[in-house]
Amino acid sequence: GDSGNTFISGNIISSFPTLNSYAIDNQIVDIAQTTDRHEKEVSVLLSDNKFSVMDAHLNLISQFSVPQSPESFSLDNIFCDDVNYILFTNGNEIEGRNITGAYAENFLIRDPKGIGFRGLPLTTFDELFAGTSDGRIFAFNKKNGKVVDGFPISFGEPISTMMLTRHNNQCIVVGEKTFAVYQVSEYSILNVSWGEENSNLRNSSFNGGWTVDNPNPEFFPKTKAYNWPNPVYDGQTFIRYYVSEDSKINIKIFDLAGDFVAELNNTAIGGMDNETTWNVNNIQSGVYFARVEATGNSGKSESTIIKIAIVK
Structure with a gap:
């Protein structure tokens, strides 16, 4: 009702x-x-x-x-x-x-x-x-x-x-x-x-998920942290990363001189790729470094640095 x-x-x-x-x-x-x-x-x-x-x-x-x-x-x-x-x-x-x-x-x-x-x-x-x-x-x-x-x-x-x-x-x-x-x-x-609207003839609107026998054991794989598109020609870019458990994400961005530019915070769902959007409308052309840090619910913490090029 x-x-x-x-x-x-x-x-x-x-x-x-x-x-x-x-x-x-x-x-x-x-x-x-x-x-x-x-x-x-x-x-x-x-x-x-x-x-x-x-x-x-x-x-x-x-x-x-x-x-x-x-x-x-x-x-x-x-x-x-x-x-x-x-x-x-x-x-x-x-x-x-x-x-x-x-x-x-x-x-x-x-x-x-x-x-x-x-x-x-x-x-x-x-x-x-x-x-x-x-x-x-x-x-x-x-x-x-x-x-x-x-x-x-x-x-x-x-x-x-x-x-x-x-x-x-x-x-x-x-x-x-x-x-x-x-x-x-x-x-x-x-x-x-x-196969059709609502999935099937039973109108179940259901598609069973996945079972992982050997999930990715790495908490924060460095190879899965990057931004796209890169170089950035439009007003935003997506900073992408994977975590094996639910985590807090902190991203600090610096220019080539080491000056602080921006800070982004997000929460990530474990076991899949996540993304944080960086709006660069007010950012000048140049090369920037983003330090991406993940802190899992278990307390473990890892970080990596990615390079972002902005072209306007």
């Missing part, structure tokens, strides 16, 4: 705060669930252009905004490693973000014609399927972003929705006036992971 309680035969079986407690300012557009690296349930909510990630007790884990307002999203383990990503179309691009809001590394899928994608990205073990505003159906290799042989397929009109069947390797496409079924694989099983 409106109180946020769940009822079966009049008996309250669970109770939780209303979502207003989490400063979700707009109407919820979509919601889906997965599990984290500890196999604990995680919920992802989309509200206008904001994603909110909560644990099973509705404690807020993270919240981040995106440039546009996606209509929906899917969840997928893009690289078959230890992270599930939030996938959505964003105009001319398909974006992948982990639950901290950090971009999937080297994952950039663009419409070659620049017209733009429409609707929900669908995924199998190896491929990502998406439709465009002018009626092209794409299949991309998730690992390298290249277009799969035989694609794109021309549907001939704007695509409203698509669906991947799990048993006969077909792609069902619905347009504004036309309905079509394509055989997309004749020999191998597609191994569909997110």
Whole structure:
């Protein structure tokens, strides 16, 4: 009901705060669930252009905004490693973000014609399927972003929705006036992971997460600390790092003369990449050094220094 309680035969079986407690300012557009690296349930909510990630007790884990307002999203383990990503179309691009809001590394899928994608990205073990505003159906290799042989397929009109069947390797496409079924694989099983709106025929909006038998033992790998883009030509850059446990992040930035320029603080979720944004609109061109220090909940602390070039 409106109180946020769940009822079966009049008996309250669970109770939780209303979502207003989490400063979700707009109407919820979509919601889906997965599990984290500890196999604990995680919920992802989309509200206008904001994603909110909560644990099973509705404690807020993270919240981040995106440039546009996606209509929906899917969840997928893009690289078959230890992270599930939030996938959505964003105009001319398909974006992948982990639950901290950090971009999937080297994952950039663009419409070659620049017209733009429409609707929900669908995924199998190896491929990502998406439709465009002018009626092209794409299949991309998730690992390298290249277009799969035989694609794109021309549907001939704007695509409203698509669906991947799990048993006969077909792609069902619905347009504004036309309905079509394509055989997309004749020999191998597609191994569909997110095949339609709300994931599957059960409308579960669920994609199981990951289990890591041998997680990265390094608390703060120096090779995974860097900024992108680098050099920085626009107004911001993203300082990226990995920590194996939940941590506090402190970043101090200095110029070549050793003078202090800026300080940034953040919290990082363990077991995945995290990012801190540095706004450089008021920073002059030049080379800067950023000392990135991570202090874990266990008390361990490590740091590294990265070089950032700004060109204006």
